[in-house]
Amino acid sequence: MQNTAFATQIRREVQRRRTFAIISHPDAGKTTLTEKLLLFGGAIHLAGSVKAKKASTHATSDWMEIERQRGISVTSSVMNFEYDGFSMNLLDTPGHQDFSEDTYRVLTAVDSALMVIDSVKGVETQTRKLMEVCRMRSTPIITFINKLDREGRTPLELLDDIEQNLGIECAPMSWPIGMGKSFQGVYDIRQGSIRFFRPEGNKSKRPREAVMIQGLDDPALDELIGEAADDLRNEIELLEGAGYPFDKERYLAGLQTPVFFGSAINNFGVRELLDGFAELAPAPKPRKAATREISPLEEQFSGVVFKVQANMDPAHRDRIAFVRICSGRFNRGMKLQNRRLGKSFKAANAIIFMAQDRTGVEEAWPGDVIGLPNHGSIRVGDTLYSDEPLEFPGIPHFAPDFFRRIILKDPFKAKQLEKGLTQLTEEGAIQYFRPLTGRDYILGAIGVLQFEIIAARLAGEYNVDVRYEHSPYYTVRWLNGGNKNALRRLTDLHSRAMVKDADDYLAMLFNSDWHLERTKEDWPDIEFADTRECVTCAH
Structure with a gap:
């Protein structure tokens, strides 16, 4: 019989967790957005640019030397941060077209994905490949259309591009007012409000709160955005008549994607994206094992190894097994069984990640990703458990x-x-x-x-x-x-x-x-x- 206090605690911890991957084609702004999510989550205080290869600050998630030299992500990073009471587990994936099985393995460990689209280029080859992987698991996807501060394709064209090329319905949560030099901000469709774009002189600092007005019928709207007011009203009317209203069940089934617009490099739209993601994205879900379905709310610990990384710390030449917790509570020093080996071991030195930084973890919950240092005994696909012998499907x-x-x-x-x-x-x-x-x-x-x-x-x-x-x-x-x-x-x-x-x-x-x-x-x-x-x- 599960302890009532524990049942209450694990339900609370599971409901506040969001474990997700960021996917995109190269140069869509994925690494910049990752940094800005960490910035708004308070995990970092200065955002570096992946383009500034000679600068002293580099993309937080790109920790390997070859990534810093080439300005691309070639392996996957795990980052944990808190935001508005939610515990966010962000798994960054390789963005280059030559991505590896590492990408697929990371996507098996998440509950949802955040897809970044370049407003200038629209859907690109790598986006299609990653979408196919997400579709294999019916992964819910939220879309961020980036680079609205540049001259790009119209919002309606971009939505049609996504729907036609990726085979998923688009449900806009916000709508841009202008683009490029004429970009003035976004209309929040759900709240009926305007958030104005104010590019920052110093892009590394958090922006001031933007000014908002209520509703499209507000007469001040014409004074504030001029001729763009009529375009905005017409486009929203068109959306209401021919677009897809947001349907949470279709989103959770991977059939519909909520769409947000913004400019990550200018910090614009990132907070709204985070707010929407925390509200809409699913908490950890049950997982199928060989014998039955495992609820994240169960008391006994279970987890699956989805990634092994060698030499994260060159000074120690270690290997870290990345474990997605599927059920129960992890406690430092607890005894775990490895299903494949039929052996038990003591997990005394488990860690959590902030890109290349690592911190010892005392406890962790379903949805969290912990690292277990080892010398090669733990492999990708291994099932770890504390009590009942379980086996999750292998990773091919x-x-x-x-x-x-x-x-x-x-x-x-x-x-x-x-x-x-x-x-x-x-x-x-x-x-x-x-x-x-x-x-x-x-x-x-x-x-x-x-x-x-x-x-x-x-x-x-x-x-x-x-x-x-x-x-x-x-x-x-x-x-x-x-x-x-x-x-x-x-x-x-x-x-x-x-x-x-x-x-x-x-x-x-x-x-x-x-x-x-x-x-x-x-x-x-x-x-x-x-x-x-x-x-x-x-x-």
């Missing part, structure tokens, strides 16, 4: 799109190379494969940028210099099937294309679509899987 590996053969410049550093690749593979940035008939490694990645990142990290973190050679391979498939004789014959016949991945699962490389399809036809007793779950693959 996807077949890479690009391949390179990695060449070690110093043959005496083979062990360091293997250690580095093993640890970096755990993060999900790349996958490595070792041919059954050779000693070289073949790296696979979702995007080609990952190869550059891995080479830089191997050199900087493991003191291993490598170069790449072109690989003729087009894709890889993991081999599943109960017919061991057929699998043995296939392996003997195509031994040069056979590889094992970092977890020792058997896979086959293909140099074309035709090669893949022909092999599948010739070997119907074998499944050629484009994703890998540890419990199903053949060794």
Whole structure:
């Protein structure tokens, strides 16, 4: 029987938590918005600009050296901050087009997402890809259309672009008055008020409260915004007649996105976005395990590892397992069971994150993300629990799109190379494969940028210099099937294309679509899987 006082406490803690990811195409302003959310949440006092690479302040969420050099996010950061009584767990995701499995893994750990759209460019390629990942889990999405201080596409065009290209209804919460040089502010549709845009001379400080007036029928409106008043009235009338009214159930089902407008670099619209997000975004929800659905309000602790990061602190060469708490309360020093290993351990040094900064945590609740330092025993997809044996669905590996053969410049550093690749593979940035008939490694990645990142990290973190050679391979498939004789014959016949991945699962490389399809036809007793779950693959 659950303790009544505890039941009240956990319900209160769960209801005030918002765990979300920020997604966008590169250069839409995601990192700037992330900083401004932290600024309004009081987590930082000075916002740096990702563009100012030579400045002393850098984007708070971009902590790796290569991110600071290139001005992009290439790994995911976790940031916790308080806002108006809510505990916000913000998970920043890679914005570059060559994002990795890390992005997918982060999106499995959140309850909702905040999508940033560039008002000048509208929906872009990366936005579509990220939307597809969100749709796989029916993730609720709130949209922030950014850069209203620049000349861009009209608001109606932008909404139509989102609806047509992303297949989701748009329900505007605010509406811009003008754009670029004529941008005057936004009309709050829900409150019937005007918030005026006042660009700050010093963009690093919090803005003053803007002036508001009530209602579109206020005669002062024409005096304040001139000819734009008639345009605003006409556009709102058009929205009311042909647009989508906000429907919270459709939003929570991932079918509709509330839309806010603003300019993150000028701090405009950020507070309204935060207020709306805190009000609308869902608290932690129940999660399906293998045996039953787990409520976040249950007393016993459970959590799932969705990310492993090596060398967050170069001085300690550590590995941090990021755990999304699914139920119960975490207490420092509590004993946890690892379902995969069948072993228990004491979680004595758990931490919470503020980008690269870390703080010891005494207790944490469902929706929170904690870090568990370890030496490789905890892996992505592991289920951790305190009492009842549970197993949450595993997080799959996807077949890479690009391949390179990695060449070690110093043959005496083979062990360091293997250690580095093993640890970096755990993060999900790349996958490595070792041919059954050779000693070289073949790296696979979702995007080609990952190869550059891995080479830089191997050199900087493991003191291993490598170069790449072109690989003729087009894709890889993991081999599943109960017919061991057929699998043995296939392996003997195509031994040069056979590889094992970092977890020792058997896979086959293909140099074309035709090669893949022909092999599948010739070997119907074998499944050629484009994703890998540890419990199903053949060794």
